[in-house]
Amino acid sequence: MKTEKKSVIAELHEQSLQKQETFIKHIANRLGREQPLTTPPKRSVSGAVDSWRTHTLDPEERISQFLMNWESLGGSAVRLADMAEAKNYLDRLIGEMKAKKIIREDHPELAQIVSESPDLHLTVWGDKDFAAMRKAAAEAEIGIVMADFAIANTGTLVITSTPQRGRSLSLLPTIFVGIVKAKDIQTKMGDVLSVIQTWNGKEMPAGIHFVSGPSRSADIESDLTIGVHGPSIVHALVIG
Amino acid sequence: MGGFNPAVKLEERIRQALNDEFLRNAVKFTTGRLRSSKQQAAEQMGNWEEWRERGRQIRLHTIAHLDYYLNQFVQNLREAGGYVHFASTAQEAVEIAMQIMEEKQAKSVVKSKSMVSEELHLNDAMAAKGIEPVETDLGEYIIQLAGETPSHILAPAIHKNRQQIADLFSEIGGEKLPADTAVLAGFARSQLREKFLQADIGMTGCNFAIAESGSFVLFSNEGNARMCSTVPRTQITLMGMERIIPSWEDLEVMAAILPRAATGQKLTVYMSAINGPKRAADGDGPDELHVIILDNGRSQQLGDPEFQEVLNCIRCGACLNACPVYRHIGGHAYGWVYSGPIGAVLTPLLNEDQDQWGEVANASSLCGACYEACPVKIPLHDMLVYLRRRNVEAGRTDATERLGMKTYKVAVSSQRFYQLALKLGQFGQKPLARNGEITAKVGPLEAWNRLRVAPALAKKSFRDSWKELDMELQHELVELKPETKARMEAILRKRGNSHEN
Incomplete structure (x- = not known):
């Protein structure tokens, strides 16, 4: 029209x-x-320095390095055998934090481990309109997502935005829980970027977020403050 | 507004900064902290120099082919559903941004840190139209409340102390807040949360734009850049035309050097790649995305062998933290948007009025610490010399300086004149020199000593001492064991080779 x-x-x-x-x-x-x-134009060099391109850790080293780096950034990191253990971890976290409202990605594996109860209001991303979703995410104490990748070297979770997984989930709640499969932990950023490169064009998600620890600022007299705009408490759960 | 008052001359701005003791201590403390974190991060990397060279190569290549990469970026971003706008001048960029805001009937705009926005004085233009600009970076929020401008590219409120911040926040909160960092940050969080949820438009800067996919990447620690690109329905991103990198793999290099050079972090807490507006089925992210690409004097540097490399800058602030002049006077004394060595170069280059801004190139000691600190190896100290030469060639120096330089030229043109001048100096300084320093503001020393202390001439010149020194050296060398001597010479040779730069 x-x-x-x-x-x-x-x-x-x-x-x-x-x-x-x-x-x-x-x-x-x-x-x-x-x-x-x-x-x-022809390029003589591109991307990371040569010695770094070949740098790779074996899977166990990746897991331990990721856990260590995430912790050193001020987050909590734990390795769990399976999603059943993740459920126990989450139940305990919800109990300790006395959480009343939580929000999660619309993901079949998360449906198994996060459910509503009389004391707990659960929002699943995607089942309301934009404004309602945003409100739910802003009011939630805990936001839970499945991360696409993790990066061992920097202690980073990589989270793409999809219709089932809004950007707000890992941003607006006070506490953020990111779950990543052990096999999806890469050694370095370049390993993730080379996958993203293959999405160029139609398959590219609108947002790709690299998250390394809790939100922080040093803008007041150089004094470190945690949790300025994003979550102040961040849990990374490695499964497998 | 503080900091953008061109009526105040450079010298006066410096005097004000030097008289502010809190400012001097705060700047020294913060830059010292950032600088040592950066040094640690570089050492931990092991091969920092290799990464630096790689960063430089990528930036050099991109700028040399900017026409190609910019077209590629624009085409890909449009294919992803984004709008792109071109602005040759600050005025054009403001007009485009205002048209979008008015079309959206925006009442409030949340902003994450953008130096380009400062270049445009966009907040003033918005306020004039009754649109509320809200700076959401904690430091920027503080100085916006104070009605001031950033004094450091990374730590914009470096010049404010906790009590001043508590007073500012208490005023808008309507209750007395303690000067406690956690309380103050918590207050800002809740105030700004409201602003985010109400805002019609989110505005961001751009750290890097990736040509091969039409994406752009934002680095932040607080998460405000993410908020601006997640919550409002419309997003406007301001981008200097040189922000491009060719590909995703190049992002690994930028992500390795930018946070390390800036704060010593391996990576900022958030690195967000935005690829067009939200997809139709997505539940959040902007429906409409506008990217405004700004020239504003940048293209003048292209093809100029002396200054093209200034466009390689990735805005990390490392040169500020390394600069002995910045560390003394802070950011506001530079007078415009960019401060420190990069500001001393960019300010005269991006502004047309050289009578107004040319002298900023003098706010440097030419020591080269900026070059050493720069993660993409921009020869800032050389550029400062070129800018000073421009000033001299255009006659933008005062009569005393010109006379001084002429006298100096005569004095150093022959050995006899030089020795005569030296003797006269040693004799003439007798009533003035105390403990090897001259502080009197007289004659040709007046301008220099108004803001500094001149060293006295040595009683005995290097030339006078040379005979003795030479003999001592000869003597020492003879006493060296032959194998030690060989080893030392090998070290010297090796060091000579690695100093190609």
Whole structure:
């Protein structure tokens, strides 16, 4: 449905298409080219330094390094045998924190281990509208997701956004729980980035978040504060 | 607003900074902490120099082919559903941003740290239209409440103490808050949480834009950049046109050097890659995403052999923490958006009015610590010399300095004149020198000594001492065991080779 008058955004877009030509041509001219380059330039080096590219840890080392790094950043990290153990861990956490409201990703394995009870209100991501979801995530004490990957070297969980797994889950609640399968722990960031590279184009999720520990700031007299905007308590559960 | 008052001359700004004891101590403490964390992180890496060189290579290549990579980025971002806008000047960028905000009938905009936004003075433009800009980085929030501007690229409120912050927060909270970091941070969190949930638009900067996928990447520790790109329905991202890297694998290098150089962290708490607006079925993320790409003087540096490399900068702040001048005077004395050595270079380069901004290049000691600290090896100290040369060539120096330089030229043109000048100096300084220092503000020393202390000339010059020194050295060398001597010479040779830079 088109109205006679074009929207401001559509006008800006047309203006941008025209401006792009002069803007980029000006850059090309400054670089000594009459027209912008249209073929990919040759590169002598790209990506990480050579010694790092071949760096790889065996699976057990990856797990222990991830756990250690996550802890050193101020998070809690634990290795569990299976999802049944994860359920026990979560039940205990919910009890200790006296949590009343929690929110989780819509994931079949999480459905097995997180359920509602008379004292516990559970929201599953995706079953309400945008505003209601946001409100539920902001009010929840605990947000639970399955992470896509972990990175051993930096102590990082990698979480993509999907219709079942909103960005808010790992951001708005006070406590964040990220669950990762042991096999999905990579040695270094480059190992994850090379997978992401294969998603270029249609398969790319709108957001990919690398999370390393609790939210922090040193903006007041260089004094470290935990939990400024994001979660202040973060648990990483390694399964397997 | 504090910090952006061009009516106050550089010298006056420096005088104000030097007279603020809290500022001097706070800047020294924070920069010292950041600097030693960075050194530790670099040492732990083992091959920091190799990473630095790799970072430099990637930035050099990208800037040299910016036309290609920028087009590629724009095309991919549009395919992912994002809008891209081009702005040649700050004014154009403001107009585009304001049009989007007005179209969305925005009443409030939450912002995460963006130096480009400071370049545009966007907050003033928004306030003029009745739109509330809310800075959400804790440090930026503090200085916004104080009506000031950032004094450090990473620690913008470095110049504020806890009590001042407690007073600011108490005023808006309507109750007396204690000067306690946890309480103050908690107060800011709850205030800003409300702002996030009410905001119509989220605005962010851009650390890196990935050409091959049209993605851009945000680094933050607090999580406010994530909030701005998650909660509001519309997102506007401001990006300097040089922020590009070619591919995801290059991101590993930037992610390795930026946080380490900035704060000594292996990685910031959050690194977020944003790939277009939210997908149709996603439950959160912006419905509409706008990226404004800004030139504002940057393209003038392209093709300039002296300054093109300044576009390699990844805005880590390491040069500020290493700079002896910044560590004394803090950020506001530089007068514009960027401070420290990178500010002393960028300010005259990105601003047209050289009578106004040219002198900022003098706020440096040319010691080269900035180059040593830079994770992409920008030769900032050389650029400062080039800028000073520009000032001299354009006649932007005062008469005393020109006379001094002429005299110096004569004095060093022959050995006889030089020795004569030296003797005259040693004689002339007698009534002024105390403990090897001259503090009197007289004659040609007036301008120098207003803000510094000049060292006195040595009683005996190096030239006078040379004969003795030479003999001592000869003597020592003879006494060395032949194998020790050989080893030392080998070390010296090796060191010579590694000093190619």
